[in-house]
Amino acid sequence: MDVDGVFSGGGVRAIAFIGALKAAERKGITFNRTAGTSAGAIFAAVVAAGYKADEIKSLLHEVDIREFLDPRRLSIAFPFMKWLMLYWKLGLYKGRRLEQWVDEVLAAKRIKTFGDLPEGSLKIIASDITNGRLIILPDDLKRYGILPERFKISKAVRMSASIPYFFDPMKLYDATGKKNIIVDGGVLSNFPIWLFQNGKTEITRPTLGFQLKPSQYEQKPNNVKNAISLFHGLFDTMMDAHDARHISTAHSADIVFIPVKQISMINFDLSSKVIDELTDFGIDSTEKFLRNWRHYRPKTSLSTKKSSIL
Numbered sequence: 001m002d003v004d005g006v007f008s009g010g011g012v013r014a015i016a017f018i019g020a021l022k023a024a025e026r027k028g029i030t031f032n033r034t035a036g037t038s039a040g041a042i043f044a045a046v047v048a049a050g051y052k053a054d055e056i057k058s059l060l061h062e063v064d065i066r067e068f069l070d071p072r073r074l075s076i077a078f079p080f081m082k083w084l085m086l087y088w089k090l091g092l093y094k095g096r097r098l099e100q101w102v103d104e105v106l107a108a109k110r111i112k113t114f115g116d117l118p119e120g121s122l123k124i125i126a127s128d129i130t131n132g133r134l135i136i137l138p139d140d141l142k143r144y145g146i147l148p149e150r151f152k153i154s155k156a157v158r159m160s161a162s163i164p165y166f167f168d169p170m171k172l173y174d175a176t177g178k179k180n181i182i183v184d185g186g187v188l189s190n191f192p193i194w195l196f197q198n199g200k201t202e203i204t205r206p207t208l209g210f211q212l213k214p215s216q217y218e219q220k221p222n223n224v225k226n227a228i229s230l231f232h233g234l235f236d237t238m239m240d241a242h243d244a245r246h247i248s249t250a251h252s253a254d255i256v257f258i259p260v261k262q263i264s265m266i267n268f269d270l271s272s273k274v275i276d277e278l279t280d281f282g283i284d285s286t287e288k289f290l291r292n293w294r295h296y297r298p299k300t301s302l303s304t305k306k307s308s309i310l
Contacts, residue, residue, distance in 0.1 A: 001296065003208045005031040005047065008191035009038030009184070010212035011163070012267055013260040015060065015275055017043045019282025020210050020256060022053035027290055032205060035123040035195045037185035040210075041160035042102060045153050048122040049109040059105060060275055065268050068098040095158055095167035103154035114138040114156075115149030125185030125192045126159040129169070134188040136195070145175025160185040193255065206295035209255040210286075253294060258285045 007017055017040070036044030046056055103112070111117060114137075124137040137156040138148030159170045159182045170182040185192075193209040260281060263274070290296050 001027070001029050001206075002032045003029055003206045003295075004033040004196040005035070005044070006191065006193045006196065006207060006209040007034070007036035007040030007043045008209075008211045008213070009036075009040050009161075009186040010190075010260070011039055011264070012065065012270060013212050013263055013278070014039035014043060015270070015278040016212065016258050016260050016282035016285075017210055018053050018057050018060070019279040019284070020258065020286040021047065021056070021282075022279070023283045023286035023290065024208070025053055026287075027296065029208070029290075029296075033121050033123070033196065035125070035192055036160070037125040037190050037192055038161045038163070040191075041124045041157045041185065044122060044124065045102065045157050046105060048117055049106050049111040051105075051109065057275070057279060061272055063101060065270065068095070068101070069093045069268055093167050095162065098161065098167075099154050099158035102157050103152065106153055111153065113150055113152055117153075122153070123192070123195050124153075124156045124160045125189050125195075126156070126162075126170075127183050127185055127187040128172075128180055129183055129187075130180040134185070135182070136192075143174075144172060144180065146172075159183075207254055208293075208295075211255050211257050212260050213257060256286050256289045258282055 007014070021043075031047050034044035034048045036042070043056075046059075051059075106112065114122065123139065126135050126137060127133075128135050135143075137159065138151055141148045141151055155170070159172070161167065162169050162183045164183050164187065167184075172180045172182050174180065191209065191211050193207060196203075196207045258281065260278065263270075263278070
């Protein structure tokens with residue numbers, strides 16, 4: 001069964017998507033097009049490149065994801081230097097190692113740029129802070145005078161995963177040399193299921209979304225008691241309000257909700273055991289969903305057909 005897949009952001013909790021993919025593969029589901037934001041953009045990219053769930057899990061077991069937290073070297077070491085650098089560089093970590101890893105993983109499948117994939121098969125969301133707009137990569141690169149087919153996918157993923165103040169924002173220079181600051185796509189759309197369900201284009205296959213949260217009917221309200229909880233509430237609302245409105249009015253029946261809450265999205269110190277547990281949780285959530293998914297039609301074997309006739 002052919003579908004379009006959409007993966008939400010969610011930091012390291014997105015490891016649960018490995019299990020979701022595994023469950024989908026067991027049911028004979030394949031992905032024609034993929035889209036994603038932040039960590040979801042990583043999964044969208046590797047699935048578009050042809051990776052299967054077991055291969056992705058092996059990749060994560062082979063790499064120490066703490067390497068993705070690549071702090072810059074400080075020539076002067078004193079307690080507040082790290083925060084001064086945050087003020088000037090706008091991020092605690094460079095993010096170069098993450099981009100390099102994605103580049104290496106895709107290169108193993110002979111994929112480098114968007115031109116190496118079928119046109120329209122991969123879409124990645126990022127946020128252009130300079131111009132105050134959401135951008136879809138590679139589609140919107142033409143606005144900057146950049147040829148989409150020559151743009152590296154790993155760079156687009158790195159843009160989408162630029163968690164504000166955590167990773168350095170990315171700089172995108174247009175044809176005139178103007179610098180544009182790009183940050184995490186989750187700032188404007190953390191779950192871009194609207195990309196394939198916009199009501200403007202003919203739907204040729206189902207869209208299957210993977211969201212790292214409970215459904216909107218099960219989410220608990222933010223408990224705002226102080227300035228810190230207010231900040232968390234503001235950030236959660238900023239990331240989810242646009243997508244929640246779309247989901248509530250249309251396509252929640254096509255979304256696998258995977259409510260992974262016990263792990264921080266920026267906890268990069270995960271053991272192999274936790275990776276396996278997240279994978280299993282993704283399998284369980286997706287299998288339960290697919291049992292009643294309106295679009296899923298399991299293949300019927302010849303022997304089953306005969307017995308039903310008899």
